Every structure is written in C-alpha cells, then in structure tokens.
Amino acid sequence: MLSASNLNELLNLRSPVSGIVSLYLPADTRRAYVRTFSNLLRLRCLEEPTFSAVAEDLRLLDEFVGRDFKPAGWRGLAVFSAKRLGLWRVCPLLEPVRAALRVAPQPFIAPLLSIADQYQRFGVVLADDQRARFLEVFMGQIREFEDLVMEAPRLESAQGRAVAQRLDGLVRNHAFARIVIGACPSTAIRLSAHLRTELQQSLIFDENLSPKNSAIAVLSRIQACESEARKVRETVLAHRLVDLALANGPAVLGLERTLRALRQGAVRLLLVRDGFAKMGHLCPRCGELSLAFSRCPACGNATQALFDVVEEMIQRALDGHCEVLRLLNPTPLDNMGHIGAELSGNIVAAPASQPAPQREG
Template sequence: MISEKDLKELLDYSSQDGVLSVYLNTNPTEVQAEAAKIQLRNLLRTVDQPEDVQAVEQYINLEYDWSAKGVAMFSDQRGDFFKTYQFNISLPNKILVSHRPIIRPLVQLMDTFMGWGVVLVDKQGARLFSFNLGILDESTGVMGDPVKQTKRGGGDTMFGRGSSSDASDKVESTIERNIKTIIESAIEFFKHNAIRRILIGGSEENIARFKQELPKAWQSLVVGEFPIGMSAGYLEVLEQASQKVLDVNEKVNQALVKQSITLAAKGSNGVIGLIDTLNAIREGRVKTLLVLDDFAQAGYRCDGCGYLSVQEVKTCPFCNGHFQRIDDAVEMAVREAIRNNADVKVLTHDPTLEQHGKISAILRY
C-alpha cells in the first residue's frame, strides 16, 4: 500500500547518479513467480547501474513474499535510497532510469483506485466497505428493525386486527426509521475513511431511496450503482466493485478529455499539446491534467524565467537566459501539476487525446 506521504517523498527525491524505477507484474493468475523473475532479469539487462540492479534482484529473490499482484521498486544505492510498494492490483512491467523516481504509474493507480466507498443497501440495513488499491475492507454494518411484509388484500377490522393500510403504514414507518439510521451510519463511515467516490449496490428501489435521503453534499459523490444482493460474498462484491470502478473512471476521463479539447478550441480555459500544457503548469493555471501513460518527450527549460519549450533554443526570447534539457518533460509535467495541487489523470488508452497531442489540461483561469 502507498500513501500520499509516500508519493510526496518520491516527488521530492532526486539524484544526479540516477534513480532506477521498476514496476513488475506478479499476479499469480497471470504470471508464475519464476516467469516474473525471468522477465525482470531481461528488463534489467538494459540498465547500466549494477548496484541498483543488484538491490532490486536481491529484494525480489530474497525478500518479496509474492503475495501481492504487483510491486514497484525505486533504487539509488549511491544515495542510500531504496523504496518498495506492493499492490493488490496487476501492474504493467516497466523499467526506467531518470534523475527522479518515475511516478506516473503510481499516480494512475492512486487516482483510479483510492478513496472509494461501497454501500450495499436494502430496507433494513447496509453493508459498508472501503475500497483502496484493490483491497476491499468491510466495516461493521448497520441493521435496523425487521421489515414485515403485509399480505395483499389482508387485514380485517371486524376482529380488531386493523386494516391493511394500517399495516402498510407501520411497514413504511419502519423502513423510514431504518433508512435514517443507515444514512447516519454511512455518513460517519464516509467521513472516517476519507471517501471521495461512492458506489451503491442493491435493488433499483433501495438504491433510489438511499440516494434520495443522502444529503446533497454526499449525493454528489455517488458515481455508480450496481445490482447485488445483501448476502453477496466478498469475492462477488470485490469483482463487481472493481469493474464498476474501471468503468466509471473511463467515462469520467473521457468526458474530461472532451471538455479540455472543447475549451481549448474556444480559446477558453483549456490547452492541448505539450508546450501549451507545460507553460500553463508553470503559471500555476492547471486544474486538471490529462496525459497518456506512454507519452514521453524531451523538453527544454529556461534557467532564468522557467519558460518551457519542446525545441532546443540557445537563448530565452523573454529573459535571454539559457535552456537546460529535460529528458522527460511529460514526467516533469505530472510532477509539477501535483505540486500545484492539480488533479492528474493518467489514461492508458484514449483515441481522442491521442489525436490532440497526447496531453491536455483544464485550466483554473
């Protein structure tokens, strides 16, 4: 598991000698341990940093317990720096050497799979889950009073049993009390677990009722629904929630890409392409950054005013300063956007963004 504090530590670290960043898929349903080790050795053959290669191989061969589905490793042995993070999510194999840890895959994982709350609800109670980085944790649920179903056409006032409408009123009153209790418990759970996005499972009727009773501030965080029974097993809930998270994330990112392109076309608060996006980041104007996960391009930064360019220029047209080469300007864009408290969305595949420079942004102003 990785935290925001861990990500900040990676953001702040740099080394003139270079940092080896390794992402390795160890999902036992996709690759056997020995096969993963072979894949790692093949990847490491391209790296000319023997101390870091040895540190990574030693960790995988002697310390890694192979219980996770993916692992990220960052090594700079000359700087006495070595960090590892395990995940319950498959990772694509990737290896890179740079002056800073390569964090884009981590940013994508954290944006996609952190801060989720899952609620299974019916008329009597609810099951509450937090869902972070592939780990589904069930909290103590909430259970209200039993809801007694009335028979259609039942009721006989002649013998003092009361009418069917009286029985229905009692049932409705019980459901209302239960929903109120469920809502109170759910809100407390959301706050305690820093939930940013909510999925609701259950019948159509129960989901609608739960959403209707939620305060508007929490209603705005509901991003998905799915049919499921209250007695569903852990694996069924995990599978449904995982798929829904991916579906929701894809739709949200697609909408944001279209919004950024439309705003850019109107000359409003949007930019597309690396050079315009880099300079909007430098000015602190980026609200949401959108970038493809495999996009890489060198750039140049003025050591005087910070102006950025994708073309090599001898002197800065604004301050006559000199330009320094940046090996991966796209990774730098991701870092600087995070430092400026922008939302960063890393997309695995998006044809629309691919056609518009592979990077875009929605601006604050």
C-alpha cells in the same frame, strides 16, 4: 487499502531529523521494476548523503520490492517508510508512475495524490432479510468491516434503523464520497428511508449486488462502473481542452506548446494520453527540457538525450502543483498531439514556432 486516515497521516507527517523515504515504481508482471529499484538505489545512495540515515528503511524496501510485492493487476507502486516513526505504507496503483526514490522531512505524496484524486471512496452496504454487510472500495482495493456484520436485520422498523445508523457511523469515520446499497429494490428503499438527507443524496442503488456476493465480485462490479464514469470524465475534459485551444482560449495542444506552458509555470491542468512517450533532451546544467536541441535553449550548455520527456513533464507538473490526468481511454486529444494543458489565470498561449497540430479526420 489506503484509508482516509492513512492519507491524512501522510499529508501531515513530518520527520525533520531522520527523514521519510518515498518510493515510486512502475509495476509490471515481468518484474522489471526490481532492477529499476536497485539501479535507483545505487545511484541515489552515491548522490545523497542523507540516505545513510535511512539505511534500515532502504533494506526493508529492497526486501519488499524483491520478494513481497505481487504486481499482478497493478501498474504502479508507492511505498512510504520511516522506521523511527513506525511508518510503513504500501499503496499499489492502477496507473503508472515515474520511478522515484526520495528522502525528505515529509513524504513525497504529489504523484500519489494525483492518482488518488481520480478515484472516489465508496462505502458499500449489502443487505437482504437475513444479513447486512459493510465494505469499503478505493483505488482498486476492497476491505470488509467483518466485525460490523448484522444477522437477520429485518429491514423494516427498528432493525432497518440500526443498519442505517451503522452505515452513518462508517461514513463519518471513513469519509466515503458515495454509498452503494446492494439490495433488491424494496429492501434498498426501506433502508434508505432511515438515512439522513445528506447521505440519501450520495446513494447508488445496485440491485445486482447482495450479501451473497464475494468481496471480489463487489469490487469488480464497482470498478466496472467507475471505469465507465472515468471514460465519460476523460472525454468531457479532453473536449473542453480542445475546444478552448481551438477558440484561442487559455489552453495549449501538442508537446511543444505544452512544454513551453509548463516552463512558464502557466499550466493548471495537464492532460496526457496514457502510454504517450517521446525522446527529448535535458540540460544537465540548468535542468531545462527541450525536444530537439543538442544545445540548451536557456543556457547554451550541451544537452543529454532523455528517454521519455513526457514522464519528466508529468513529474514537473506535479512538482509545480498542477493537476495531471492520464487519459486511459481514447479521446479527441488522440488526434491533437496526445498531450495538452489548460492554463491558469489569464495567460494566453503565445504563438508556437511550429503550427499547432491539426485535427485529423
């Protein structure tokens, strides 16, 4: 699991001399990512002289991707490696990512952060009269703090306070955003009475959970609640975007307008429907993206066909520090071009050369 301290380490790590390898792959159970990785490796090794300095990291990655990674249940994979620094961090992902292999003085974490930002870190305490167990859930993974299990906690008085203190220590060390108390209502109330006020405000009571549940059962229960919350959040953000755009506010809808806003560096938040893909064009000379031009609209050079311009746009948005949300559920944006963006500052969308997508139905 990617712990809060793992994430901090990645944020602060620098290796100016030897470089840090960052790998992203879309995951699939047919294991097409293995071939994607070897193609990427061959291509980048030819292009980049820096790759020879990290040959051992690349060998380890090759071994992991081809042999050790189990893709079931995952849609993406991020791995960071710097053997000289003792860094080896594997992050399976619940959302797809564009394949990328980079060697740089710092890890390339924008795609990872963009996904991680959509998930809350849960601390879980499961308690009854006999036991209290402590767990952590984040981005589709769960771990149990087995050395912290308390037997016969008797949640009244001193023992209840002891459980609360243990939980408090965990919250401080692991940066939990929410705390789930899995216990019957009377036990949950007695336990929460011992918690400091700030923690009481981040509590979620779940009487369907108890110390008898397996970690996997706890994970799937919390994931189900989280994906319901995600659905609501996506709907709210998509509605806000569509309303803003239709009121001529700082927002754009549809591929062409969104691409133009991205090119102008005006995007603050990019919303894109999961699975939405479109062919496009890329200028090999200046890097300009376009939808339908065989000549680059910026420099006039002949363009190359691009298999999926949407993934390239997501990548550029991340590189430009925009927030990106992949819409995993149906939203009003499905009838409005599948992609759109809220714009930063007071930039107002220029009129597009083609009419804006109309709301269907």
